[in-house]
Amino acid sequence: MSEQIVPVKTYAGVLAALLVLLVATVAAGLIEGPGLGITTALSIATVKAVLIVLFFMHVRHGSPIVRLAAVAGFLWLALLIGLSMTDLLTRDGPPATDIPAGSAPDASLGANSSPTGPKMVEQLASFSPRNEASSQSLIATGTKIIDAAITTQGAADRGQARAVR
Amino acid sequence: MNNVQLPKRHYLNADYNVWSWLLSTDHKRIGILYMISLTLFFFVGGAAAVLFRLELMTPGGDLVLSETYNKLFTLHGVIMVWFFLIPSVPTVLGNFFLPMMIGARDLAFPRLNLASWYLFVGGGLFTVWAMLTGGVDTGWTFYTPYSSTYANTRVMLTAIGVFVSGFSTILTGMNFIVTIHTMRAPGMTWFRLPLFVWAHYANSLIMVLATPVLAVTLLLIGMERVLGVGVFDPNLGGDPLLFQHLFWFYSHPAVYLMILPGMGVVSEVITCFARKGIFGYTFIAFSSLAIAVLGFLVWGHHMFVSGQSVLASLTFSFLSMLIAVPSAVKVFNWTATLHKGSISLDTPMLYALGFIGLFTMGGLTGLFLATLAVDQHVHDTYFVVAHFHYIMVGGMVMGYLAGIHFWWPKMTGRLYPEWWGRFSAVLIFFGFNLTFFPQYLLGYLGMPRRYHVYPDEFQVLNVMSTAGASILGVGYLIPLVYLIWSLRYGKIAGPNPWQATGLEWQTPSPPPTFNFDETPSVTERPYQYSPWTPQTAPPPEPELAAAETTSP
Amino acid sequence: MSSHVAHHFDDASQQFDAARLGMWIFLATEVLFFGGLFTGYAYYRTLYTPAFIEGSRHLDLVLGTINTAVLLLSSFTIVLAIRGAQTDNRRATIALLAATIVLGTVFLAIKGYEYSVKFEEHHVPGASFSLGETHDEAVEPRHVEMFFALYFGMTGLHAVHMIIGVGVVAVVCVLAWRGHYTSQYYTPLEITGLYWHFVDVVWVFLFPLLYLIR
Amino acid sequence: MDKSFRLFPEAASTAAPAVDRLYFFLLAVSSFFTLLICVAILYFAVKYRRSASFARSADYGSPWKLEVTWSLIPLALTMVMFFWGAVLYFRSHRAPPESAKVSVVGKQWMWKIQHAGGKQEINALHLPVGRPVQLTMISEDVIHSFYVPAFRLKQDVLPGSYTTLWFEPTKVGRFHLFCAEYCGTSHSDMIGEVVVMDPADYSEWLQGGPTESPVEAGRRLFEQFRCGNCHAAPVRPRCPPLDGLYGSQVALSGGEMVTADEAYLRESILNPQAKVVAGYQSVMPSYEGQIDEAGLFELIAYVKSLAPPEQSSDKKQSAPQ
Incomplete structure (x- = not known):
C-alpha cells in the first residue's frame, strides 16, 4: 500500500x-x-x-x-x-407590444413570462432581464449588429411578400 | 483453413452448467449474457415499430386505437434507447474486448460487472412487463406535467425499471474507466490504446456523469406523481422547463452514448479491412473526448421552442455548432484511412462504410436542428425522427453489427457465412434508407411526430417508409438466423481470421478463461497494418495458437 | 503477494488504486445525483426567494448546527480509524469505527426528531400542508411548500445515504474486529471512509442552504 | 388546404421564404459533404480494392495541416449557420408593434382562440392576409405546441405562463394547424386550420355571429366576482386601484418595482400574495380554479382597458376595438 x-x-x-x-x-x-x-x-x-x-x-x-x-x-x-x-x-420579460411607450423595443426578446418573475441572485445579476444595462443591452447590441448585416435580405423578403400578395 | 481447429479449453467450455453462466464473473461470459438479453429487447422494441409503421400506412387510425398507438411508440422508444442502444456496444463488445485489447485478465471489478447485468436485466424485464401488461403513453421523454400529473398509465413502474437499469450503466462506466486506468498491460501506453478503447473511455465519462441526473429526475417525477408534491407542475408551483433541463442534461449526452462506441468499432474495422494504419490517430482519440465533453453543453437545443429564454437558445445553438467539428474530423479521418489502402469489402467493412455514410447524413441534419430558425419549423416533426434514426440506427446499429461480425469468430471460434453476411448488410442499408429518408421530407413538409392519424397528403411518403421498414425487419432477421446457424456449422475461424493487429487477436478463438496464457507486453502503436504484404496467402499462425489446438 | 489480491490484479497496490479510483468515480456520480436536487433548489430559490427564507425560519437551527458538528466529528473518527489500520492498531480501529456508528446514529436520531416535529406542524408537503398562523403574509404557502419538498427530498436522500453508511461501517467494524485489516490491506476501510466523508460534504452544503437563509 | 402530394411545403408567411432560403443553404452544404464522403468512399473502395495493383504507400508524414483545414472549414460553415439562424430567430421573437392581438388557449385536445374583437373560434384561426398577428398563448393542462408548417413557425404553449408567437400571412388559403408537442391520447386530433382571407372577406367574417368583446366579457366577470368591491371602492379602497395600471411600474411591499404586464396581472389574480403592492395588506383571496384561462384573458383585457382618467387617449393599444 x-x-x-x-x-x-x-x-x-x-x-x-x-x-x-x-x-x-x-x-x-x-x-x-x-x-x-x-x-x-x-x-x-x-x-x-x-x-x-x-x-x-x-x-x-x-x-x-x-x-x-x-x-x-x-x-x-x-x-x-x-x-x-x-x-x-434571462427568461422573464413582457411580450413585445405590451411594452409601455418609451422603453426599448428590444426588451421584448424574452417572449415568455414565468408565473413569478425571477428574483436576482446577486452573483448572476448581470444576466437578469431586470438589469436593463446588461442583458437587454447585450441582446439589443446583438440585434443591431445582426440587423445591420441583414437589412438587404429583410428588404428582399418584404418585397417578395408583397409580390406574392 | 481446414487445418485450423478449435482450442481444447476455452471460456465457453470451461464449465457447462447454468450457474457457471448466471454467476460467472468472466467478462466474456457476461458479454455473451448481455448479447442474448439485448437481442431479446431489440426484437421486442422492433416488433412495436413494425406495428406502428403498419398503422401509419394509412392516414386514418384503422389498425390500433390512439391509446395503443401511443403505448407502442413509447414502448419502442423506452426499450430501444435504454435497453438496446445505450448498452449495445459497451456491454457486449466493450465487456468482451476492452480487457482483451489492453491485455488485462478481466475488468477491474468483475463482480460489479455481473451485478450490472442483473440490474440491467432486472430493470429491463420489469419495464417490459409493465409496458406489455399495462403500457405507458408518455413517450420515452416523460415530459412533465403530462407524465407527472395527467397520464393514467404505468409511468411509475416504467420509471422504476429505467431507474434501476441506470445504475447498471453507471457501474459499467465506472468499471471501464478504472480498468483502462489501472489494468493496462506492460507497454500499453495511452497512445498505444486502440481507438475502440478511447471511444469507450469517452463513453464511460458520459455514463458516469450524466446517468445520475436521469435517476434523480425520475425520482422527482415519482415525488410529484405519487406523493403529490409539486416540482414540475405549474399548478403545484413548479416549472415544467426545469424538467426539460434536467432530462436533456442526461438525454443529450445519452445520444453520444449511442454513437461513440459505434465510432470505436468503425475505427477498428476500417483499418483492418483497408490494411492500413488509422489516419490521424490522435485526432480521432481526442475528438472522442471532445464529443463527450461538448455533449454536455448543448442540451438546450432541444428547447428552442419550449419557452426557454432567447439568450439561452443562442448559447445552446452556438455550442451545438461546435460539436460538429469533432464529428467531422472523425469522418474525414476514416475516409482518409481508405486512401491507398488495400480494401476488401467483407461484411464488417460493409457495415462500417454504411455507418460512415449514414452517420454523415445524420450528423449533417443535426446542424439543421441546431440552427435556430430552421429548428422552429422542424422541431418535433418527422425531420427529428429521421435525424436521430440516422444516428442511432444508421450509426449505432450498423456499428454494433459491424462489431458483432468482426469479432464473431473471436467470440465463438467460428466464421459466419460470408455471402449471407454481405447480402444482409446491403439489404439493411437499402431498407434503412427507404424507411427513414422519406421521413426527412415528411418532416420539412410539417408532419409532427407521435401522430396516430395524419392528413392525407402525407400518405405516399409514409407508405414508402413502411415498405422500407419491412425490408429492414427482414434484414435484421437474417443475421439472427445465420449467426445462430454458424455456432454449430460455421467454419472454424482460427485465432486471427482477418489478420488483424490488436492484442485480442493474439490469443486463441475462443479465448481461454483468463484471456491470455501469458500477459502480453506491447511494444508498438496500434494498427501496424501493411498494405504491401500480399494478402492472398495468410501469414503463418502464431505459435501460441498452434500449441493450443487439437483435433476434435 | 497478499492473499487479498484477486486473480485479475497483478499486486495489492494495483488493486488498491483500482478500488480507490472506482470509489471516486462513484462519488462523482453521487455529486450529480444530488446535483439534480441542488439544481432544483437553485431554480426555485431564484423564483421564490422570500418563500424560501420563510421556510428556512421554520427549521430548527440549533438542531441543525448540532447535527453538523456531529457529522464533522464522525468524519474525524473514521479517518482516525483508517489511521489505526495503517499503524496496525486494531483496538483503535474498532473503537473509532464504533464511535463513528454512534455518531451516525445520533445524527439520524436528531434528523428523525426534526422530521417528527415537521409532521406535527403540518410542514410536510402534500394535502395537509399548512404554514400555521405565524408566517409572513406576503409569501405564498405553495412556494414554502416547494421549499419543504426540496428540504425533505434533499435531507431524505442524504439520510438514506447515512443509513447505508452506518450499515457499511458496521460491516467493516465487524471485519476489523475479526482482524481482516492490517497495514498491508485496508482497502475496504479506505473506500468506506471516502463514502462517509462524501456524505459529510453533502451535508456541509445542505446545512447553510436549508437552515441559514434568512 | 392543398391536399395533393407534394415534396415541399407551401410558404405562406413573411418568415417562410427566409427560413426556406436558410434551409436550402444547409441543404447545399449537407449535400456537398454527403456526396464528397460517399463518392470518396466508393472511389477508394474500387480503386484501392485488394486485387488492384498500384504503388501502395502509407507514409503521410504529419497530418496536422490537413486536420486543421478540415476542422476549420466545418467550423466556419457552422458559424454561418449559427448567425443566419440567430438573425431569423431574433426576428421571430420581435413582433411588429402594429400586430393584431389574438389569444390562444390550448387544452387536451383542442385550440380555443379569441380575437381582439371578441370573436371566438375552436380549432380554427381566421386571419386577414398581409397583417401581422401576435398570439398570446397559454395551456390549461399539459404542454402543447402551436405549429403552422406553412408559416415555418412553432411555439410551445405552456401551462402557467404565457408564450407568444407572431407572423404575417402572405397568402390567401387554408393551412394546417398542428399541435406539435405530444400531449396525450388524442394528440393527433388536436389539429385545426388557419384560414387566411382577403381583408374584405375577413371583415365580413368578423361581422358574422354573436360576439362579445373580451373587454365586455371581462367586465362581466369583474362584476360577477365583485372585484370592484375592493378595487373600485369610492372611499379608502382596501386594494390598489386598477385605472391606468396596465403598463405602469408598480412598487411592491418588498421594495422592488415590477412592470404591470399580462403575466403580472394573471399572477395577481391567481396568486395575489406573490407580489403585494406597497402600502396594501395582503387581503385578496386567490381566484385559482375559479376562472379558466379564457376567462383570465378577458379579465386582463378589461383591466387593460381601464385607462387613467386624464390620459385615456394614449392607450390605444389596449382600448376595446
Missing part, C-alpha cells in the same frame, strides 16, 4: 478548523441581512468541503487521476446549474 500515514495532529487541526468554520457560518447567517448571507455561507461551505476532500479524503496525496475525478463531479454540476440558470435568469 502506497498510502502515506498522516499524523493525528493534522487531522485534529482540520477538525478544529471545520468546527470554527461551522461557528463562523452560523454567526454570519444570524448577523448578516438577507441576500449577502447566502454568499458567505456558500463560501464557508466550500472551504469546509475542500478541507474534508483534501485531508480526510487524502486527495492531497492522491494521484492526478483521483484529483481529476474529485473535481469532475463538481465541475459538471456547475455546468448543469450554470446553463440551466442562464435560461431561467
Whole structure:
C-alpha cells in the first residue's frame, strides 16, 4: 500500500478548523441581512468541503487521476446549474407590444413570462432581464449588429411578400 | 483453413452448467449474457415499430386505437434507447474486448460487472412487463406535467425499471474507466490504446456523469406523481422547463452514448479491412473526448421552442455548432484511412462504410436542428425522427453489427457465412434508407411526430417508409438466423481470421478463461497494418495458437 | 503477494488504486445525483426567494448546527480509524469505527426528531400542508411548500445515504474486529471512509442552504 | 388546404421564404459533404480494392495541416449557420408593434382562440392576409405546441405562463394547424386550420355571429366576482386601484418595482400574495380554479382597458376595438 500515514495532529487541526468554520457560518447567517448571507455561507461551505476532500479524503496525496475525478463531479454540476440558470435568469420579460411607450423595443426578446418573475441572485445579476444595462443591452447590441448585416435580405423578403400578395 | 481447429479449453467450455453462466464473473461470459438479453429487447422494441409503421400506412387510425398507438411508440422508444442502444456496444463488445485489447485478465471489478447485468436485466424485464401488461403513453421523454400529473398509465413502474437499469450503466462506466486506468498491460501506453478503447473511455465519462441526473429526475417525477408534491407542475408551483433541463442534461449526452462506441468499432474495422494504419490517430482519440465533453453543453437545443429564454437558445445553438467539428474530423479521418489502402469489402467493412455514410447524413441534419430558425419549423416533426434514426440506427446499429461480425469468430471460434453476411448488410442499408429518408421530407413538409392519424397528403411518403421498414425487419432477421446457424456449422475461424493487429487477436478463438496464457507486453502503436504484404496467402499462425489446438 | 489480491490484479497496490479510483468515480456520480436536487433548489430559490427564507425560519437551527458538528466529528473518527489500520492498531480501529456508528446514529436520531416535529406542524408537503398562523403574509404557502419538498427530498436522500453508511461501517467494524485489516490491506476501510466523508460534504452544503437563509 | 402530394411545403408567411432560403443553404452544404464522403468512399473502395495493383504507400508524414483545414472549414460553415439562424430567430421573437392581438388557449385536445374583437373560434384561426398577428398563448393542462408548417413557425404553449408567437400571412388559403408537442391520447386530433382571407372577406367574417368583446366579457366577470368591491371602492379602497395600471411600474411591499404586464396581472389574480403592492395588506383571496384561462384573458383585457382618467387617449393599444 502506497498510502502515506498522516499524523493525528493534522487531522485534529482540520477538525478544529471545520468546527470554527461551522461557528463562523452560523454567526454570519444570524448577523448578516438577507441576500449577502447566502454568499458567505456558500463560501464557508466550500472551504469546509475542500478541507474534508483534501485531508480526510487524502486527495492531497492522491494521484492526478483521483484529483481529476474529485473535481469532475463538481465541475459538471456547475455546468448543469450554470446553463440551466442562464435560461431561467434571462427568461422573464413582457411580450413585445405590451411594452409601455418609451422603453426599448428590444426588451421584448424574452417572449415568455414565468408565473413569478425571477428574483436576482446577486452573483448572476448581470444576466437578469431586470438589469436593463446588461442583458437587454447585450441582446439589443446583438440585434443591431445582426440587423445591420441583414437589412438587404429583410428588404428582399418584404418585397417578395408583397409580390406574392 | 481446414487445418485450423478449435482450442481444447476455452471460456465457453470451461464449465457447462447454468450457474457457471448466471454467476460467472468472466467478462466474456457476461458479454455473451448481455448479447442474448439485448437481442431479446431489440426484437421486442422492433416488433412495436413494425406495428406502428403498419398503422401509419394509412392516414386514418384503422389498425390500433390512439391509446395503443401511443403505448407502442413509447414502448419502442423506452426499450430501444435504454435497453438496446445505450448498452449495445459497451456491454457486449466493450465487456468482451476492452480487457482483451489492453491485455488485462478481466475488468477491474468483475463482480460489479455481473451485478450490472442483473440490474440491467432486472430493470429491463420489469419495464417490459409493465409496458406489455399495462403500457405507458408518455413517450420515452416523460415530459412533465403530462407524465407527472395527467397520464393514467404505468409511468411509475416504467420509471422504476429505467431507474434501476441506470445504475447498471453507471457501474459499467465506472468499471471501464478504472480498468483502462489501472489494468493496462506492460507497454500499453495511452497512445498505444486502440481507438475502440478511447471511444469507450469517452463513453464511460458520459455514463458516469450524466446517468445520475436521469435517476434523480425520475425520482422527482415519482415525488410529484405519487406523493403529490409539486416540482414540475405549474399548478403545484413548479416549472415544467426545469424538467426539460434536467432530462436533456442526461438525454443529450445519452445520444453520444449511442454513437461513440459505434465510432470505436468503425475505427477498428476500417483499418483492418483497408490494411492500413488509422489516419490521424490522435485526432480521432481526442475528438472522442471532445464529443463527450461538448455533449454536455448543448442540451438546450432541444428547447428552442419550449419557452426557454432567447439568450439561452443562442448559447445552446452556438455550442451545438461546435460539436460538429469533432464529428467531422472523425469522418474525414476514416475516409482518409481508405486512401491507398488495400480494401476488401467483407461484411464488417460493409457495415462500417454504411455507418460512415449514414452517420454523415445524420450528423449533417443535426446542424439543421441546431440552427435556430430552421429548428422552429422542424422541431418535433418527422425531420427529428429521421435525424436521430440516422444516428442511432444508421450509426449505432450498423456499428454494433459491424462489431458483432468482426469479432464473431473471436467470440465463438467460428466464421459466419460470408455471402449471407454481405447480402444482409446491403439489404439493411437499402431498407434503412427507404424507411427513414422519406421521413426527412415528411418532416420539412410539417408532419409532427407521435401522430396516430395524419392528413392525407402525407400518405405516399409514409407508405414508402413502411415498405422500407419491412425490408429492414427482414434484414435484421437474417443475421439472427445465420449467426445462430454458424455456432454449430460455421467454419472454424482460427485465432486471427482477418489478420488483424490488436492484442485480442493474439490469443486463441475462443479465448481461454483468463484471456491470455501469458500477459502480453506491447511494444508498438496500434494498427501496424501493411498494405504491401500480399494478402492472398495468410501469414503463418502464431505459435501460441498452434500449441493450443487439437483435433476434435 | 497478499492473499487479498484477486486473480485479475497483478499486486495489492494495483488493486488498491483500482478500488480507490472506482470509489471516486462513484462519488462523482453521487455529486450529480444530488446535483439534480441542488439544481432544483437553485431554480426555485431564484423564483421564490422570500418563500424560501420563510421556510428556512421554520427549521430548527440549533438542531441543525448540532447535527453538523456531529457529522464533522464522525468524519474525524473514521479517518482516525483508517489511521489505526495503517499503524496496525486494531483496538483503535474498532473503537473509532464504533464511535463513528454512534455518531451516525445520533445524527439520524436528531434528523428523525426534526422530521417528527415537521409532521406535527403540518410542514410536510402534500394535502395537509399548512404554514400555521405565524408566517409572513406576503409569501405564498405553495412556494414554502416547494421549499419543504426540496428540504425533505434533499435531507431524505442524504439520510438514506447515512443509513447505508452506518450499515457499511458496521460491516467493516465487524471485519476489523475479526482482524481482516492490517497495514498491508485496508482497502475496504479506505473506500468506506471516502463514502462517509462524501456524505459529510453533502451535508456541509445542505446545512447553510436549508437552515441559514434568512 | 392543398391536399395533393407534394415534396415541399407551401410558404405562406413573411418568415417562410427566409427560413426556406436558410434551409436550402444547409441543404447545399449537407449535400456537398454527403456526396464528397460517399463518392470518396466508393472511389477508394474500387480503386484501392485488394486485387488492384498500384504503388501502395502509407507514409503521410504529419497530418496536422490537413486536420486543421478540415476542422476549420466545418467550423466556419457552422458559424454561418449559427448567425443566419440567430438573425431569423431574433426576428421571430420581435413582433411588429402594429400586430393584431389574438389569444390562444390550448387544452387536451383542442385550440380555443379569441380575437381582439371578441370573436371566438375552436380549432380554427381566421386571419386577414398581409397583417401581422401576435398570439398570446397559454395551456390549461399539459404542454402543447402551436405549429403552422406553412408559416415555418412553432411555439410551445405552456401551462402557467404565457408564450407568444407572431407572423404575417402572405397568402390567401387554408393551412394546417398542428399541435406539435405530444400531449396525450388524442394528440393527433388536436389539429385545426388557419384560414387566411382577403381583408374584405375577413371583415365580413368578423361581422358574422354573436360576439362579445373580451373587454365586455371581462367586465362581466369583474362584476360577477365583485372585484370592484375592493378595487373600485369610492372611499379608502382596501386594494390598489386598477385605472391606468396596465403598463405602469408598480412598487411592491418588498421594495422592488415590477412592470404591470399580462403575466403580472394573471399572477395577481391567481396568486395575489406573490407580489403585494406597497402600502396594501395582503387581503385578496386567490381566484385559482375559479376562472379558466379564457376567462383570465378577458379579465386582463378589461383591466387593460381601464385607462387613467386624464390620459385615456394614449392607450390605444389596449382600448376595446
